Amino acid sequence: MNSVRHRQQAQQQDADLLLRIGKQIHFSENEGKALVNQFKYLTKDNKVARQDKLDRSQFREVLQSTFKMTDDIIMDRLMRAFDTDADSCVNLSEWILGLSVFLRGTLEETIVFCFNVYDLNGDGFISKEEMFHLLKNSLVKQPTEEDPDEGIRELVDISIKKMDGDRDGRLSLQDFASAVREDSLLLEAFGQCLPAPEIKDRFLATLSTKL
Known part of the structure; x- marks a missing residue:
C-alpha cells in the first residue's frame, strides 16, 4: 500500500514539475512525459542518495552514447550548463530544461x-x-x-x-x-556543444516511444 502511495506521489510531483516549467520548454506535454520516463530509466539503479539525479559519470555516458560527444572539456562544460544549481548532478528539472535548449533552442x-x-x-x-x-x-x-x-x-x-x-x-x-x-x-566555432542534426532527430523520435 505504501509503495502504491509513494508511486502516486512521485507521479503527481512529476506532473506538477511539467506544469511549472511547461511554458519554458520547447516540448509538448507528451514529449515532456517521455523525458520524465527516460530520466527515471536512467536513474532507476541509483542509490537513495542520488536516486533522482544523474551524476557526472552518468551524464557523460548519455552525452557519449546518445549524442556522440567525445570532447572531455566540452562534456564537462555541458554538465555545468545543465547543472544550474551547481550540486554536481543533473536533476529532472535541469534535465528537461537543459535538453530544451540543447535540442530545440532558439x-x-x-x-x-x-x-x-x-x-x-x-x-x-x-x-x-x-x-x-x-x-x-x-x-x-x-x-x-x-x-x-x-x-x-x-x-x-x-x-x-x-x-x-x-x-x-x-x-x-x-x-x-x-x-x-x-x-x-x-x-x-570552438568545439561541438550541440548534437548533430541526425542524432538530435533520432533522439527526438524516441520521445514518441514508450520505454
Missing part, C-alpha cells in the same frame, strides 16, 4: 548556451587562452606538423579578427552573438 538561446560552454572560467568572456585550449583539445593533429600549436594559434587570431567587435582581444557575449547572427556556422 538561436538566441543557443548563442547564450554555447557561449557559456566556451567561457571556461565563467568570467563573462572567451579569452584567447580559452579559445586555444578548446581548439587544441578538439582538432586532430597531423603527424607531419612540426608545430601543431602554431596552426591553432593562427585559428585563434583569425577568430579574434572575425568575431571581436570591440577589438579588446577577447569575446564578450555581445561579440559572440553579433558574429553568430552574421554567420550561424560560428555558433560552434
